[in-house]
Each structure stands twice: as structure tokens, then as C-alpha cells.
Amino acid sequence: MTLDHDEPGPAMHLAQVNIARARFDFNAPEMADFMRGVDLVNGVADRSPGLVWRLDDPSGGMNQGPHPRDIVNLSVWTDAKALSDFLRNTVHRHFVQHKHNWFLPPDKAHVVMWSVNPGTRPTLAEGLARLAALRVSRADQGVHVLQGSDQTRE
Numbered sequence: 001m002t003l004d005h006d007e008p009g010p011a012m013h014l015a016q017v018n019i020a021r022a023r024f025d026f027n028a029p030e031m032a033d034f035m036r037g038v039d040l041v042n043g044v045a046d047r048s049p050g051l052v053w054r055l056d057d058p059s060g061g062m063n064q065g066p067h068p069r070d071i072v073n074l075s076v077w078t079d080a081k082a083l084s085d086f087l088r089n090t091v092h093r094h095f096v097q098h099k100h101n102w103f104l105p106p107d108k109a110h111v112v113m114w115s116v117n118p119g120t121r122p123t124l125a126e127g128l129a130r131l132a133a134l135r136v137s138r139a140d141q142g143v144h145v146l147q148g149s150d151q152t153r154e
Contacts, residue, residue: 012115013052014077017127019110020103022069026062034102037095038062044090050082051075053121063124074127076116083113109135 024030045051054075057063065072077083086092112131116122 010118011078013118013120014080014083014113015075015116015120015122015127016077016083016111016113017072017074017122017124017131018112019065019070019072019128019131020099020106021067022071022102023104024102025069026071031102033098034095037091041090041092041095044092045075045086048082048086048090050078051086052078052118055124065128072124072128074122074124076121080113 022031022034026035042054042056045054052075054073055063063072063074064070075083077086087096109131112127112134114130
């Protein structure tokens with residue numbers, strides 16, 4: 001039996017995790033506009049071309065991170081263009097443009113992306129570990145920064 005190594009394998013997908021710390025408790029009046037938009041943005045993400053999977057909080061709301069005011073997003077996309085289109089060409093853009101109203105400026109890297117095999121569903125622990133590794137080294141460890149992102153420079 002001969003294996004043809006020139007045959008392309010399945011295209012890799014792009015996993016991403018991002019974390020932000022809210023300026024206020026999520027139930028504070030200052031967070032009301034953001035909180036009203038969570039379901040809308042999640043619904044748009046769910047219908048966006050290229051979204052393969054996203055971590056969904058069992059309560060239907062947001063995924064909270066290690067700190068009580070952290071919000072974490074973990075998702076898998078077919079490619080960087082699909083993710084970029086969602087970020088820049090949907091209602092999500094409005095929330096990014098107004099994030100300073102609701103979230104503290106990041107003092108370190110807050111987004112990390114990496115390639116995954118189709119069908120892979122990374123865990124939140126894996127995503128946070130990759131983000132921690134990026135924060136420590138900022139060296140190439142199989143992670144990516146989306147071109148044009150506002151990723152904090154250390």
C-alpha cells in the first residue's frame with residue numbers, strides 16, 4: 001500500500017479565546033447596555049458564516065473567567081477571515097467601539113488564536129493556558145494575533 005503524502009488533509013480551523021474585565025459588576029446599571037446586547041451578539045455569532053462552535057454558558061448568558069468581572073469568549077472558526085468578518089461587519093463592531101464604557105483597558109495580551117483540527121472543541125482551560133503562555137513569552141508557540149487587532153503590546 002502506498003500513501004500519497006501530496007494529498008491535502010482537512011483544512012485547519014482557527015480557535016480563539018479572549019478575555020475582558022468589566023469596569024463594574026455585571027448587574028450594575030453601568031453595564032445594562034452591554035448586558036442587553038449579549039444575547040443579540042451571541043445570536044449573530046451563531047448565524048455567522050464560518051462559526052464552527054462557540055462555548056456556550058449553560059445558563060444561556062456569558063462565560064465568566066477567573067475573576068468575577070471577567071467575561072471570556074472561546075470559539076472555533078473555519079478561518080481568520082470568517083472571524084474577522086464577524087468582528088468587523090456585524091453588530092459586534094458596535095460593542096467593540098464602545099468597549100471602553102464597559103471594560104477596563106487590557107494591561108496584557110487578552111486574545112490568543114491557534115490552529116485546531118476540524119472537529120476539535122478546545123476547553124476553556126486550554127484556551128486560558130494558551131493565553132497565559134502568550135503573556136509569558138510573546139514568542140511563537142503556535143499562537144496567532146489577528147492582524148489589525150488592538151492586542152496590547154508588552
